[in-house]
Amino acid sequence: MLYNVRMYDFCIIGGGVIGCAVARELTRYKTGVVVVESREDVCTGASGANSGIIHAGYDPVPGTLKAKYNALGAKMFPSYAAALGVPFVRTGSLLVAFGESEKDMLRVLLERGEKNGVKNLRVIKKEEALALEPYVSPELSAALYSADAGITNPFELTYALKENAEKNGARFEFGFEAVTCEHTADAIKLGSASGGYVTAKNVINCAGEGAGPVARLLGDLVYMKHRMGEYVLFDKPSAVRMPVFGVPDERGKGVLVSPAVSGKFFIGPTSVESKRVNPYFRRGAVRELFSAAEKLVPGVSCAPRLTKYAGMRTAAADGDFHIFKGGRGNVWHIIGTDSPGLTAAPAIASAFARSFGLEREPSFDPVRHGIVRIAGKSAAEKQALISCDSRYGNIVCRCECVSEAEVIEAIKRGARTVDGVKKRLGTGMGKCQGSGCDDKIAALLARELGKSIENVDKNVCGSGLYLGEDA
């Protein structure tokens, strides 16, 4: 629990990719930053359940904030990711059209892309599309190829931003659900559901799916819509080399087939209006996804399936990003950040932080190194790692080849739950889906954090893998 130890210059509500990116950008300046997050970790909302695609930016309507920040974010992304030790693979992307009418749509999208300033975008013939992506449906009439698009690991991006922000002085408060707000003469005092409070001169609403209630709390009225996106994940090897889309419709980009940086691949997302904020998966959605994906890549649904999951999009009524100062005091909102929010995050955050005209912090260090992984190394490199630290030789997740040493490092960097380790390292994301390693991860968490295993949660508070004696 946090007491009024000091006054922060900025308090960011929400530890998603947007909140973490804004926090990190603000630490470039001489200013005090705190992020309050209602959950137990960062990356539990939309940032932890999306397609992980770095869109080049031909999709948003020219003139919108989405168009501006998408194209800008995509251009920034490669060097941004490199500094943060986050994987980015420039795979390119392919949008395929069937029949003549859809072919016209490609022209429209190409023009939009050009207006948005997207480079290396071409309408290509069927033969070239099939050469780029051999398993795509041979029924296609033409395709839009975007060479600059790529894929990233959205979890790692969010964690990297958090780690780097922390390194440069930002603080993170977890289990802090902002529920009360008091405007004083020169500051805003936020109270959490569990009784703590934080005082800051400026408050920034980056609450993702909670953006509506948080805006109301801060004195502004916004109307947000929720649309759920369901996915099916398949095992490696990937059926496609790059994200493959169909022609977008009024509901969005539609179901796509895409590789993940882990080498696996997925199909999705669906687009389902939802009243509830917590994502869930509909029975029967698998069949829906299969029939949509089969049109793009025939036979794809026969690949070995690993699991299914869902994410929640939270969009503004007009579908655009909204970045504005609220009506009362020093309150800002960065909301409506649905897709391509991941791509846009670097651009949104850097423009936003710059807009305050603050003095630069000379000691700011933009570099973050990822956790040293044993998977994918040669035998000699593995040997070298293990001889430095024998815990690298204790493989706790066999499917994804993750060792005890990596889990300990993830815990050092802030993992507090089984899912926190999973999203940082990919444990339990392979064939056994955690049935062979969740218990080992929980035991390591208990040991490293000095608590009993019954108090180790899967994710949210109270989601223990095991029950205590009195339960």
Place this chain on the structure above:
Amino acid sequence: MQTDVLVIGGGAAGLAAAIAAAEKGANVTLVESGTLGGTLVRRIDDSFGKQIFGEVMTGREYVRRFTDKLSLYPRIRVVKGVVTALGADKTAEIVSTDGCRVYKAKAVVLASGSRERTVGMLDVGGTHPAGIMTAGAALKAMNVDGRRIGTRAVVIGSGESGLTAARRLTLEGVKVECVTERMPYSACTPDMKVYCLDDYRIPLLLSAEVSEIRGDVRVREVVILRSGGEEQTVRCDLVVVAAGRMPLSALYGFIKPGAKGIETDSHCMTCSAGFFICGNALHVRSGADNVSEEGRIAGGYAAEYALKRRIAEKAYWLTPTGNVSALWPQRIVAGEGATVAVRVNRPIRSACLAFKDGTGKTVMRKEKLTMIPGDETRIYLDAEDVTQNLYVVAEENL
């Protein structure tokens, strides 16, 4: 490092394979990442050993019989580690706390077992809160680690592992609300149903599927869909998934599978010469005894291969047709007898297995009283029975 036979996996199959290979005079390296005995150490019910040792015992006792024997063979080296890569040239990269070593083997026995189907692979809607576990993970938590995992449970799947879990949960004080089975018949034997469910008054719901799991933090309730379309909500805090297992095949992707997975001859050799496979890594079985028996065959022939004593040359194909969904082995080495395991895709009460030649003429029949999809039927074929390629079909004696 060099070894004659590399056995990957130290469960019921791998242990038997290592001992059999050592008995034939080969130097053996046995790699196991966890505890010797594999998933059997979770089993504290008396369901093992009848066939091989002539007496019933727990999974742990069964393992002890093998591990005690293991120590009598100085030719067997046990490595606690994980095989992280396996090459078609029979080199294996093994990671352990001692380092990362590359082993070169003359023959390899794949005995790496299976994995359980998880909830993400089923068509179950809803959320994914805490309180969902596979039957294997549940058994390990209760029987090995002594943990409490729930108070009221619903078990998905009426196969051997679902029933074993239901019984064990009940004995641990968890109220098992029901076991659901998608098919209109149970996947286990009637004896097993009495032993695990009826004795504890656990209801078995046939033609019933868990269609939705609800709860944001922990499982709160599940929706069960019955055959008529009627839905029923059951309160519980634990869902145990026992919806089948699949061979773990990531390591040996270079071995070309047939239509229904990896195929072997009656020596357990795959189509890649020198690679032998046995146990649940090949096809998923109920009893451990059969698995060990297969391990013994694989280990013995792997040793003969490694020591260049004998390599099978000619074999006849056995092909499943009709109600027979699968069988093992698919090739019978000429001039030898073999035990064949057959699976059917629906229960057949008064069954007989017919073996037909290429023209459709039945050349032999084997009587068998009942055959159920959840359990394999084992029949012994003499060398004289198999002198050509044969097609196998299950016929109902009406």
